[in-house]
Amino acid sequence: MVDAHETFVIIGGGLAGAKAAETLRGEGFAGRVILIGDERDHPYERPPLSKGYLTGDEERAGLFVHEPAWYARAEVELHLGQPAVHIDRHTRSVRLGDGTVLRYDKLLLATGAEPRRLDVPGTDLAGVHHLRRLAHADGLRGMLTRLGRENGHLVIAGAGWIGLEVAAAARSYGAEVTVIERDPSPLHRVIGPELGALFADLHRENGVRLVFGATLAEIVGADGQVLAVRTADGEEHPAHGVLAAIGAAPRAALADAAGLDLDAATGGIAVDAALRTSDPAIHAAGDAAAVQHPVLDTRLRVEHWANALHSGPAAARAMLGQDVSYDRIPYFFSDQYDVGLEYSGWAPPGTYDQVVCRGDVGKREFIAFWLRENRVLAGLNVNVWDVAGPIQDLVRSGRAVDPHRLADPATPLTDLPSA
Known part of the structure; x- marks a missing residue:
């Protein structure tokens, strides 16, 4: 039975938010737990969106953090498909898009990140995709199926982890793939130039065309459909679909509007090692949080699955007053061919x-x-x-x-x- 004398609100219906709710109940919190998500789907894990789910090797049902019935059993109140639009720190309340106002004693921001958009002509054409949400993956799967069947061309802007994983998935469908990257090698900003050639060779061996030192300048189309892309040097590449894989930005606008401190270097919500923001009643976790790391002695914003998996529970424990020092070493994994x-x-x-x-x-x-x-x-x-x-x-x-x-x-x- 929930004791309504204390209410913890979680904004963000992804892995970090869902694991935080699970941890609150697991640690014996008996107050109200409210989870707000702007997607209509129940919280799910994102790595399969560019891996097994995109290739068709994993089923949709396997993506979800908990089965839907778990939330009712755990007495976690869900507000799905409903964005939080305002935080009032003075009244300790959150207003949703439909006007609902929810009061909180403690608040967790697990708002995640959004894919960066291409700022070039032609992004409004059909066939231009991003990959962050389940709906994005569904649309991309449909396009890759069609491109594979018709021997069509996919152009990917960006040779980071998402770009390379989608390139591998697209080749498994039989699509032709060109990757355009402004840096001199794949994953340049993560692993540097020393190992970039290894991943370039891997993708070339699997039929991917790689174009380095180039910037996508225009998406060319006709009748509302993508036909080609043009780089800043004037080179044109055939394309029947385009994926923007140029990174992700933290969803920190809600925190910024509430007057919380942001990290100037990463744009994330600045938190200490206990995942506390500049307001002691508000914590942040997952992709949106820029954490002062106690071991690495720097502020980090980590977008990967393991960080969401572990920082949500850490924040939940801190909200309960436990002594928390979030010092996990950043970790991620990838599968390509x-x-x-x-x-x-x-x-x-x-x-x-x-x-x-x-x-x-x-x-x-x-x-x-x-x-x-x-x-x-x-x-x-x-x-x-x-x-x-x-x-x-x-x-x-x-x-x-x-x-x-x-x-x-x-x-x-x-x-x-x-x-």
Whole structure:
């Protein structure tokens, strides 16, 4: 039986919000739990949208965080298909798009992120897609099926994780694929130039055309349909569909309008290690939160599944007054063709001074480590499994290691001597 003397409201119907609601009940919170989501679907997980669900290997029912009946059993009140449009911090209330006002004692912002839009002529043509929501994936699946059947061309703007995963999915349907990327290599801002060639080779071997150092300037169409794209240098590429995969922006407008502090570097909602915003009654988690990381000693906004999975529960515990320090090492995974990989840590270009590999890079069975002053900042395991934990332990320890031993597969990661 719910005790209505205290109300916790969660804005955001994704993985972070759903796991926060689950944790509140699991930790014994007996007050009202209200979950607000602007999508009509129950909370679901997003990684399959560019992986198994997009390829048709996973069923729709398997995407959802909980079965629909769970929310009633857990006495979690749902407001789906209804956006939150205003937060009044003085009255501690949230107004929904239909005028409903919900009062809160504690509020969690798990508002996620939105795909960045192409700012070029032609984005209003039929066949221009983004990928963030289940409805986006449904539309993209239909287009890939048609392109594969008709030997049509898909142009993808962006060679990040989403762009590359969709390229692999599109090839599985038989579609022709061109990827246009302004950086000199795939995943340049995540793994740097050292390993970018590996992913470029992987996609070329599978029939993807890659165009680097180019910017999409116009989508050309006729009768409302996409026919081609044109890059800034005037080159034209045939296209019967276009995917914008140029990153995502945090959905922080609601927090900004409420006067909460944002992180200038990432645009995310600034929170401390306990996931508290500048208002102690409001927490933030998931893609929208820019967290002051207690181990990496920097503010990070992480858009990946593992962060949503773990930061939602951490925020819930903090809302209950528990002592929380959210110090998980950033982690994500990807599947492309016959390559599976996991990345742990944080090492964007400019933060490291060398990359060390162990294993066989040519066979795509290896681990890469990004180091600064012999300290491991991040690790990428490619078709090598059960090592993410030890890699994260190396990142967390901050201790110097011997790069030669690090590169030696005979040396267990758990037994690396100091340099």
